[in-house]
Every structure is written in structure tokens, then in C-alpha cells.
Amino acid sequence: MARLFSVCVVSTLLHQSAVAHVESRQQPLQFNHEHNAQTELHLSGRFLHLTDIHLDVHYQEGSSVSSDCYSKKNLKKSDKVAGFYGAPGSNCDSPVALVQGTFQFVKQVLKNPDHGIDFVVWTGDNSRHDKKNLRIKEAEVAEANRIVTSYIIDAFSDPKRPGHATVPVLASIGNNDIYPHNRLRYSRKADTPVLNFFADLWAxxxxxxxxxxxxxxxxxxxxxxxxxxxxxxxxxxxxASFNGAVPDCRRRKWPLAFYQTNSADKVQFDNDDIETEASHKLSAGDDVLNWLEVDVLIPARNRNISVYISGHVPPNVVNYGTDCYSEFSRLTFKYRDIIRGQFYGHMNIDHFFFTTPDQVLRRYSSSTSLQSTDLTRVNTNTELVLFSSSKQNDADESQVKGVVTIMSPSWVMLYFEYLILHYKVVQESKIIPQPIFVSPSVVPVFNPGIRVYIYDVVSDGLGDPNLKKRKNIPATRFGTLLDYEQYYADLEYWNRVTDVERAASVDDVISTAETPHDKSFKHQTPRSKYLYELEYNSKSLYDLSGHGIDTKGWLDLAKRLGGSTVSQPKRRKKSKKSTKKSTGDDQDETTKDRWNQQQNSKQKETRNLRRLFFSNMIVHLKGLISPFGL
Structure with a gap:
């Protein structure tokens, strides 16, 4: 069986190679923006999204998962142990082997001419989490970012033009990329050391x-x-609301006059809509969103340019400060004609949602069991609890039986409930911008995942004349998202392959797998030599309507996930003079039976769709039953 790389390489050597990767990397990679016009002729219409790598050079294969994969002391036979490529469903971060395997797949498969990558969206969290068993230090956070940056540089460097990149990279800072975690200070006038560090690293x-x-x-x-x-x-x-080093945004008029805007951009605002810097104290969030609107979105609209927005923390009422979320939502609604896609990480799970007015969600949540205080728990995404299959509601008996209790993030069930509520809410909104896409993480909280988006590189921004003739399909423009390919790594499989290969030579892998203690393994179809494989294509799997994967298709999917119902038929009015069962009564009963059948069928479709969505959401982590009774 062909392999990603020989498992005879000891984990310590992997650690050393990761450090050496930084020390031996070539001269600083430079993307030549002046020559970007040349690459436009060779666009593949595909771009890569990587997020939440969480490299941990202290990870020990064979250690106890309960020790955060750091220690082999007092190891019992009943303990779950750390695999070669990681420990999915645990609190452990990514071993070097997983990170190397990820970038090898990117470099040798996704980047090759059969696929192609036009640019990279890289949304942060490269350093491991701070653990009680092993506290993290500032120097380690910085080094992890250097190492992962070197992997990006190696994967996308141009051998014909040393020191230059073949593609642009949109790199974002994650909440674990700073020290201490979650706290990033702001100063408009003085330099911020953390931002200076990343400005130099990502030059x-x-x-x-x-x-x-x-x-x-x-x-x-x-x-x-x-x-x-x-x-x-x-x-x-x-x-972000969890960044205690900065306050929430301020409710005020936008934008601020002190930004250097072109005269053509300024005319869009009346004098009454503009404040001066002296009229209030600027917060960090104000500065970011002012820049986004005045320096990016307004000029882009004036020039008919499409815009992609990427970042680490997804924008919703759970993650953002109240006023920051309100202002960000306002921008996404106002500039929905040019914002063609938004891409984030942080949550580790595969899902989508829409920016909606926060007061709408609060109005709906107040009438349900999902309270605002519960939603704040979603952000504590490093605490783990045991989920017992016997506690899952509305699960089929056949599915519950024999399922092993596993470690899983404590917030996943709560967040799934929040998403279903959100999908119900967006049905009430008449105007919705492009959906927010959150990609699964490389770190194996569940199984690792990476994503490739397919986008329109043909339309000139004025739309396709042939599509305009079809009223149900909007005019296309450059940058319209057409589909995405979700890739994942089945770590249970690959960890087992590693164990088998260590028990025999590479040539004897198949025969070894057929030994009595590995009977179930021999029935599995041999995988590719790479860690990752295609999990699904969004448009075909979810049967998304419309052109590409536009808002209409995702709103329709949200409606199906939210549980649309069949309208109940009106009953005929009975005649006061009639005392016997009439033909009309028979028709009413027949209609009612037909409605019940339709309703049951609709509910079954909703449950099946939710089950599928939940499985993708947790990247096919085995042992956790979907809460499809919601």
C-alpha cells in the first residue's frame, strides 16, 4: 500500500523536521502584485481555505488523551491513546505528522495543474491551546506561527522565481495566535507589538x-x-466579545470624516451622516469597520469590483460585541451587491449562516428554551465533556445500541440547536446578504478538514446574457461562488494503517490487516496515499438551487433544515340541518389523511437532512449521535 510518508520516521524526527523547516526556508516570499495581471490569464477558478491548524510540537503518540496527549505515565489499558496523526474527538491539538500530511496534500494534489489554486484564505489559529498540563509561553506562540507560515511559503513558492509567490495569501490572526490568548490590545497612535510581529512575518x-x-x-x-x-x-x-482588551463598538453615525477617501466616494454621504474624530473616542472595532467601509467597500462599489471578506472569528451574536455585530451586519446588508463571499474559522465545525438583525434573533430566542445566557457558552470551545448516547433524544434504537461514549466539545449540541433556530429566523427576512461560510478545522477536534472553493472567473461583472433570460437566476459577476469541495481526513483509518504498518513491512500490510484482530479492517476499501479525500461537493450534496451556490440556494437549504411545514387544509363548514355523516365529511377526512401523510413525509425529510448536515458539521466523527429530534 502506498503511503504518505514512511511511518518508520519517529515522532521526534518529525518535530525536528518542523523546526528545521523554519531554519532552512528560502528568502522571504514576495507576491509580485505588479505581475498579477499575467496570472489572470491562467486562473483556475479555485481557491483554498485553511483554518485552525493548532500545531503542537509537544504531542506524543501513544500518550493518554486525558493528559492532552502529553504523557504516557500511569497509562491504563482502558485509556484512549493518541494516534500517529492525532486524536479526533479529544482536547489534543495537531501533531507534526498531521500538519505535514496536510500540506503535502495541498502541495502535491490541490496545487497540481489538474486542480490549481489561485489564492489562499488562511484564517488563523496556528498555535496550540494553552493547557493546564502544559502551559504555553509567548515564545512558543510566536514559533508556531513561524513554522506554519513556513509551510505556506513552501507550498506556494515559485521555483522559477525564487523569493516570489505564485498566489496571494489572505492571512488572519486567530485568538490563539497571540499571548495571552484572546487579548489583543489596540492603539491608534502607538505601535502594537503583536501587530508589528505579524506585519514582519507576513510581509x-x-x-x-x-x-x-x-x-x-x-x-x-x-x-x-x-x-x-x-x-x-x-x-x-x-x-470579538471575548477580547477583554478592547471595548465594544460605539453606536454612532458612519463613516468618519478623517479617513482619506476619494472625492468620488465622499459624495455618497451627506454632511449630517459624517462625524469628526474629535466628537468621540474611537474603539478598535470602529477603526476596523470604518476602514472596511471607506477604504474597501465604497471604492469597490464605485469600480464595480467584487469583494471577499475573510477572518478568524465568524460574525454572529454569539461571537461579536453587540454594537460591533450590529454595524458589521449593516455593512453586509448595505454592500451585499459587491460582497460575493465571507470565509471564517474558529468554530472547528462545518456550517453556514447569515448575518441577521440581532433583535430578530433575540425576539425568537426569547420564545424558546434557548436563552441568551446559553449562547455565550458556545464560545468556551475548549472544554470537553462526555456525551452518553443514552441521553440523546429521539434517536433510533438501532443507532443507539452499541455506540461508544466519546469525548466531544460540550457546545456542539447547543450550537446545533442555535443553528436550527437561526435557519427558522432567516425565513422571516426579506433581504439577506451572502451566507457566512465556516470551514472545519485541521486540528482534530473532530476529523481534520480543508476546503476548496470554485468561483466565477468568466463573467465580466455585467452578467451572462444567456442567464439573464432565465428569471430565476440572477445576473452573474466575476467572483460569484459556484461550488465548494470539502476534503477530510479519516484519522481513525489512518492511525490504524500506521499501527498495521508498524506490525509488518509495507509489502505485507494487506495480509497483516487480515489477521483475526483486524478482520474489520480488511473489508475497508484501500484509500489514496494521501491523508485527505473528497468528502462532498456542496451544490450536489445539498441540492442547492440557482446559479452556483448563491444566496437563494442557501436560503432554500436553511428553510429545509429549519423544518418547513405543509399548510393545513381548511375544513368544510357543516350544515346545521344535517345530522348524518355527509360526503363533505368524507372529503374532509380524506384531505386530512393526505395532509398528515405529507406532513409526516416532510418531517422525515427534515430529520434526514439534519442528520446529514450534522454528520458533515462534525466531519464524520464516529460515536456522536445527531440531535435530529430538534
């Missing part, structure tokens, strides 16, 4: 014209395709 990715902006607010913009598509790396830590 290959940040245009020189954006350097000063990044050092102030940790955000930057890249021209992905000249005069057609811009990409934004948004510092969401200045919007």
Missing part, C-alpha cells in the same frame, strides 16, 4: 501600501484579480 503577503494599516488594525486588502476581485483579511479580534 510576503501584505502589500506595501497596506503595511501601515495592518500595523494599526491588523487588517489588509489584496487585489486578487486586477479590477475585478479584492480580498480582505479582517482582524476579527477587535470585533
Amino acid at each position: 510576503p503577503f501584505i502589500p506595501k501600501s497596506q503595511d501601515a494599516t495592518f500595523r494599526r488594525i491588523g487588517s489588509y486588502m489584496v487585489e486578487l484579480t486586477p479590477n475585478k476581485l479584492w480580498g480582505v483579511s479582517l482582524n476579527t479580534l477587535y470585533l
